[in-house]
Amino acid sequence: MPDARRTAAPSSTYRLQFSKDTTFDDAVGLLPYLDALGIGALYASPLLESGAGSNHGYDVVDPTRVSAERGGEEGRRRLVDAVRAAGLGFVLDIVPNHVGVDVPKANPWWWDVLRLGRDSEHAATFDVDWDAGPILLPVLGDDSLDDLAVEGDELRYYEHAFPIAPGTGGGTPQEVHERQHYRLVNWKRGAAELTYRRFFDVSTLAAVRVEIPEIFEKTHREVLRWVDAGDVDGIRVDHPDGLSDPGAYMRRLRAAIGPDRWLLVEKILGVGEDLPPSWPVDGTSGYEALREVQGVFVDPDGAGLLTQLAAEHTGGRQSLHGAEHDARREVAGTILAAEVRRIAGLVPGDTDRTRDAVAELLCGFPVYRSYLPEGRDSLDVAVSVARTHRPDLADVLDAIRATMLAEPAGELATRVQQTSGMVMAKGVEDTAFYRWNRFVALNEVGGDPSRFGVSPGELHTALAVREASWPATMTTLSTHDAKRSEDVRARLAVLAEIPGEWADRFRRWSAAHPLPDPSLDLLAWQNLVGAWPISEERLASYLGKASKEAKLVTSHVEAVAEVDEAVAAWPAAVLGDAALVAEIEEFVARVSGPGRSNSLGQKLLQIAGPGVPDVYQGTELFEYSLVDPDNRRPVDWAVRRDLLAGLDGGALPDVDADGAAKLLVTARALRLRRDRPEVFDGYRAVPAQGPAAAHAVAFARSSSLVAVATRLPVGLAARGGWGDTVLPLPDAAGDWVDVVTGTAVEGSAPALATLLARYPVALLVRPA
Numbered sequence: 008m009p010d011a012r013r014t015a016a017p018s019s020t021y022r023l024q025f026s027k028d029t030t031f032d033d034a035v036g037l038l039p040y041l042d043a044l045g046i047g048a049l050y051a052s053p054l055l056e057s058g059a060g061s062n063h064g065y066d067v068v069d070p071t072r073v074s075a076e077r078g079g080e081e082g083r084r085r086l087v088d089a090v091r092a093a094g095l096g097f098v099l100d101i102v103p104n105h106v107g108v109d110v111p112k113a114n115p116w117w118w119d120v121l122r123l124g125r126d127s128e129h130a131a132t133f134d135v136d137w138d139a140g141p142i143l144l145p146v147l148g149d150d151s152l153d154d155l156a157v158e159g160d161e162l163r164y165y166e167h168a169f170p171i172a173p174g175t176g177g178g179t180p181q182e183v184h185e186r187q188h189y190r191l192v193n194w195k196r197g198a199a200e201l202t203y204r205r206f207f208d209v210s211t212l213a214a215v216r217v218e219i220p221e222i223f224e225k226t227h228r229e230v231l232r233w234v235d236a237g238d239v240d241g242i243r244v245d246h247p248d249g250l251s252d253p254g255a256y257m258r259r260l261r262a263a264i265g266p267d268r269w270l271l272v273e274k275i276l277g278v279g280e281d282l283p284p285s286w287p288v289d290g291t292s293g294y295e296a297l298r299e300v301q302g303v304f305v306d307p308d309g310a311g312l313l314t315q316l317a318a319e320h321t322g323g324r325q326s327l328h329g330a331e332h333d334a335r336r337e338v339a340g341t342i343l344a345a346e347v348r349r350i351a352g353l354v355p356g357d358t359d360r361t362r363d364a365v366a367e368l369l370c371g372f373p374v375y376r377s378y379l380p381e382g383r384d385s386l387d388v389a390v391s392v393a394r395t396h397r398p399d400l401a402d403v404l405d406a407i408r409a410t411m412l413a414e415p416a417g418e419l420a421t422r423v424q425q426t427s428g429m430v431m432a433k434g435v436e437d438t439a440f441y442r443w444n445r446f447v448a449l450n451e452v453g454g455d456p457s458r459f460g461v462s463p464g465e466l467h468t469a470l471a472v473r474e475a476s477w478p479a480t481m482t483t484l485s486t487h488d489a490k491r492s493e494d495v496r497a498r499l500a501v502l503a504e505i506p507g508e509w510a511d512r513f514r515r516w517s518a519a520h521p522l523p524d525p526s527l528d529l530l531a532w533q534n535l536v537g538a539w540p541i542s543e544e545r546l547a548s549y550l551g552k553a554s555k556e557a558k559l560v561t562s563h564v565e566a567v568a569e570v571d572e573a574v575a576a577w578p579a580a581v582l583g584d585a586a587l588v589a590e591i592e593e594f595v596a597r598v599s600g601p602g603r604s605n606s607l608g609q610k611l612l613q614i615a616g617p618g619v620p621d622v623y624q625g626t627e628l629f630e631y632s633l634v635d636p637d638n639r640r641p642v643d644w645a646v647r648r649d650l651l652a653g654l655d656g657g658a659l660p661d662v663d664a665d666g667a668a669k670l671l672v673t674a675r676a677l678r679l680r681r682d683r684p685e686v687f688d689g690y691r692a693v694p695a696q697g698p699a700a701a702h703a704v705a706f707a708r709s710s711s712l713v714a715v716a717t718r719l720p721v722g723l724a725a726r727g728g729w730g731d732t733v734l735p736l737p738d739a740a741g742d743w744v745d746v747v748t749g750t751a752v753e754g755s756a757p758a759l760a761t762l763l764a765r766y767p768v769a770l771l772v773r774p775a
Contacts, residue, residue, distance in 0.1 A: 015240060016269045016289060016479040017047030017096040018681040019614070020621045024052045024487055024639055026062045031078030031086040038093045040648050043655070045677030048096030048240060050621060052487070054083065055229065058107045062639050063487060064100075065245065066107030066212060068114040070226045087238045098241035098269065101230055103223075103256065104249035109211035112168055117213065122170035124188030132222050134204035134214045136349060142189040144169070145197030145210055152191070155180035164191060195564060201345040206249065207429050208342040218251040223259060234264050241269030243292055243481075248274065248376050248428035251421050254285050261287040269619075271481050275432075275453045277374040281476075283381045290480020293621060294453025297484055299469045300612050301496055302461025303704055304605040305448065306719050309503030310459035316510045317445040320517070321525045327457040330443040332396070334558075335370040335434030342564065343433060346426045353419045354407060364403035367393035368423065375428040379415035386411060389427070440490065441557035444529035448499035448537075451490050460503070463704045463718075466612075467692040470706065474617035474690040482618035484609060485626045487639060492623075492632040495537040497609060498602030502533070504721040505598075512594055520581050523570045524560045527553070531577070538631045539595045546578040549633045601720040603629065603662050604767040607672050608716030611768040612704070614676040615714035617690055627673040628666030659748060659765065668766065675746045676770055679712075686712040686772060695759060697732030699723060703759060710738040710773075715759075717767035729760040736771070745769045 021041050023034055034049065041049065053064035056074050064074070073083050090097050108117045116129040121144075124130065125137055135142060146167055155164055157180050162169045175186035184191065192200070197210045206212035217223045233239050242264060247253040253272075261270060273292045274282065282288065318324035339347055347369070351362040371392030377385040390408045394401050411420040440450040449456040461469075473480065484493035491499075502509045517528045531550055535541065554574045555563045561570040582588060606629060614620045625642035628650070632638040650667045651674060654660070660667035680687055688709045695703035695715075702723040705715035715734055717723065733756040736743065743752040745762070747770050752762065762769050 015096075015267050016619050017098070017240070018684060019045070019047045019619060019677050020050035020096075020098055020481065021046040021048070022050045022052070022486070022621055022623045024062065024624060025054060025064060025074070025077045027060060027076040028062075028641065030076075031082035034086055035089040037644060038089050038095065040644065040651065042093045042095065043651055044622075044627065044674050045679075045681050046095065046622070047619075047677075047681050048098050049090055050098040050243070051100060053100050053102050053245070055102075058109055058113065061107075062636065065102050066109065067102050068107045068110070070106065071229050073229070083233075083238075087233075096240040097238060098243060099230065099233070099239050100243045100245060101227075102245045103215070103217045103226065104246045105206040105212040105214045107211060108213045110168075111170070118170055121187070121189050122172055124172070131219060132215055132225075134216050136202045139202040140190075141187065141202075143196070143200055143202045144189050144191050145194045145201065147191050147193050150193050152181045152184060155184055155191070157183055162187070162191075197345070198342045198564065199344040199348065204346070204349075204425075206246070207433055208338075214249065216251065217256060220259075223256075227260075227263065231263055234268070239264075239268070241271070243271045243273060245273050247272045249425055251425065252416070254283055254378055254381075257286045257288055269479065275375055278455050278458065280374050283378045285381065290477040290618070292486070293481040293483035293618065294451075294486075295469075296473070296480075296482035296613065296616075296618060297451065297489075297493075298454045299461050299466055300482070300484065300609050300616070301448070301451075301493070301500070302458070303463055303466045303612075304497065304500045304609055304718050305446075305460030306500075306503040306722065307460045307462070309446075309506040312506035312510060313446050313503065316506070316513065317529060320513075320529060325443070327439070327443050327455075331435050331439045332370055332392075334438035334442065335430050336366065337558065338433045338438060339366040339369050339430050343426070343429055346422075346429065350419065350422045350426060353422065354403070354410075360400060361403055363397065364393070364400040364407065365423070367397050367400060368404060368407060369427050369430040370434070371396075372427045372431065375431045376424045377427075379411060379420055379424065383412065436490075437556050438558055441530065441553050442526050442559060444526050444533070446499075446503065447491070447530060447533045448496045448502070451496065452486070452488055463692075463701075466704065467706065470616050471690045471692075478617055480618045481621050482613050482616065483621045483623065484613050485623040485630075485632075485638070486621075487623070487635060489623075489638060490634050491534070491537060492630050492638060493609060493626060494602070494606045494629045495534070495631050495633065497605035498598055498631070499533060499537045500605050501598040501601045501721060502536075504601070504719055508594075508597075512590070516587065516590070519587060520577065520584070522550075522554075522577055523573050524554070524557070526559065527557065527574070530557075534633060535581070535591070536595055536598070538633055539591060541631075543578045543582050545633070545637055546582075547575055549637060550574050550577065552634065599664070600662070601724075603668070604717055604720040607662065607669060607766065607768045608704075608718060610669060611672055611676060611714055611716050611770060612706075614673065614680065615687070615708065615712070615770060616706070617708075620677075620680070622673065622677075627670050629664065629669055630666075662766065672747055672766070672768060672770075679746055679770065679772060683772070683775060685709070691737070693734065693737060695732055695734050696756070697759075698730045699726060699728070699732040699759070702729075703732065703734065705734060707737045712773075713737070713743075713769075713771040715762070715769050715771070717763060720767065729758070729763070732759045733757065734759055734762060741773055743771045743773060745771055 055067045056069040056072050057064045058066040073080050108114050111118050119129050120127045160171050204214035250256050270288045272288050276295045347366050351357050351365045354361045371389035373388045374385050390404050393404050513532050522528050561567040650670050654671050662668040686709045691707050693705040693707050704718050707713045735756040
């Protein structure tokens with residue numbers, strides 16, 4: 008791993024989602040607030056030209072220019088100048104794996120390839136299986152070509168336009184279509200027959216071959232121009248697992264940006280997995296920290312009753328491992344069948360057995376992908392798991408493994424590794440995590456729901472390793488990809504402390520208003536409580552997506568009308584039941600206070616802990632969002648500015664729904680990180696002593712800083728509070744101040760009942 012301490016990493020970052028509704032000039036107006044909050048760097052979503060109206064920017068259609076909707080080049084320059092004037096850094100998210108092709112004419116490279124085929128100067132840019140025939144475009148509503156029309160030099164299908172190759176325009180629209188370098192087909196055929204690599208199962212995002220130096224250069228030219236101009240201090244690389252050779256890509260990118268710029272990868276690590284040591288990067292975008300920090304606020308004693316409840320309600324008890332394998336095998340055989348078919352074509356004797364062997368192999372990886380020749384153990388595990396499920400395919404599996412090991416840079420090894428991550432993401436994150444709903448606070452990107460929480464000892468070990476090995480990695484609690492915001496998960500964590508109470512409520516509520524699938528019941532009621540109050544529209548949108556991702560009783564590809572109608576009607580029925588709403592509000596009031604305690608605790612531990620903390624837009628207040636697009640809703644900046652001004656006027660708010668207490672903790676911790684970076688060095692656990700010691704989690708970052716948070720607050724209250732539990736401070740001679748409240752701390756072992764009397768957290772520092 009690199010010497011991350013040499014990297015010019017910021018003290019913290021603040022993620023902004025740019026769009027036509029949040030432009031560069033809007034961000035300029037936000038910079039004084041972000042500076043006052045204590046942020047070290049603006050962390051921008053992708054800024055290159057993307058699809059019209061995109062609220063995320065991952066569908067780049069032209070990598071050679073900045074987004075016009077977001078403000079264009081002049082707006083970008085104004086933003087960079089304002090960032091520099093404010094003394095902040097600038098971190099940029101980039102998308103090397105794919106480009107958007109939903110509207111072909113918006114992407115000049117794709118348009119040219121459709122027009123000229125292999126003769127296009129951009130033919131090598133895309134990962135097209137040219138030997139499979141014309142490029143298959145799954146856009147038709149059915150198998151009929153009757154609605155095609157020729158308009159000038161374009162072939163039209165309703166609002167869709169496609170180029171006509173030179174000299175091929177005569178005759179009927181259907182005859183013209185047959186002469187093109189592409190074929191328009193039923194949208195359902197894409198899953199099994201697509202002839203170009205894509206992002207996961209999204210046919211409107213076509214993969215690009217950045218492993219070719221010339222293509223790397225042309226896709227990165229504009230971003231590297233910004234880097235060379237000094238406009239960019241750090242880069243976050245989206246979805247490296249989709250690349251042909253992630254390690255080689257990272258080395259090429261590192262050489263292009265120089266040794267001192269911050270370089271991160273959006274890489275989901277399994278529990279115990281580390282980044283390949285050959286990658287010259289500073290860390291990840293922080294999903295592993297999310298799992299660890301949140302997990303310490305989950306009561307492991309709740310596992311038994313919640314497991315029993317899920318089994319009782321769904322009529323069976325399936326392990327997460329079994330659910331994940333079933334889901335992975337399903338997506339490999341359906342929505343990712345085209346990728347399986349292409350890989351199988353590289354194995355001698357392509358047969359149904361070969362395709363089955365490839366699918367089983369892709370489902371057996373214990374992590375998202377291996378990086379041969381590194382990560383051979385993961386391949387061996389995948390083969391072993393596949394052989395266990397299909398011993399009759401052992402000969403094919405062994406042959407595939409032998410070829411991959413003999414030619415780790417060969418096409419077979421490359422495509423297997425690229426596709427294993429796709430199968431994992433679609434099968435686990437986007438299927439199993441919507442099916443296996445014992446306790447959805449744990450069903451998060453990068454999470455492992457089979458591990459019911461994280462012990463304080465495990466957390467301390469993980470944070471100590473992070474400080475020693477990857478001190479400049481990013482840490483996060485919420486992202487634009489999160490299934491639930493940090494505060495939803497913090498509130499839901501309370502259910503693990505009161506599983507019996509929750510089970511009683513759930514049984515009564517779900518009996519009154521059942522959904523078409525029992526696992527969807529579990530998911531819906533937990534999310535309803537976690538995100539309450541929530542509008543009918545938001546809840547309906549979420550459940551529509553969740554039911555289709557689960558693929559149990561309906562799906563995106565095979566929608567079942569009566570199921571979809573029942574799911575869509577459920578929010579109105581629940582929210583229209585006045586007696587039930589009163590019960591929900593009473594229960595949410597029961598868990599909200601402890602949930603806010605958890606929110607403050609995990610926020611403090613993230614910001615004070617090792618790594619570079621990121622704050623996702625708006626989450627400096629309590630923010631109860633569900634999966635996108637819910638978590639990309641507009642942020643009320645005026646409220647945040649006013650609250651921060653009040654805090655700076657000396658106010659110490661209550662821990663209530665307006666979120667000012669979370670803003671207080673966030674701002675005080677971020678400012679300290681920026682103003683006194685020297686105290687955020689090193690790591691050691693600081694154990695509490697006394698009858699309630701298990702309810703405190705604390706660590707020191709040097710001899711001059713200690714962070715402490717309350718865990719399992721319901722249990723703490725039930726036992727009567729802290730009693731005479733104390734927190735012995737390290738190297739205790741000298742004065743300490745709690746920067747959250749601004750009060751002096753007396754004694755070398757302060758009583759937690761006193762230290763945490765106002766807030767469930769404290770951040771102690773010695774005066775400079």
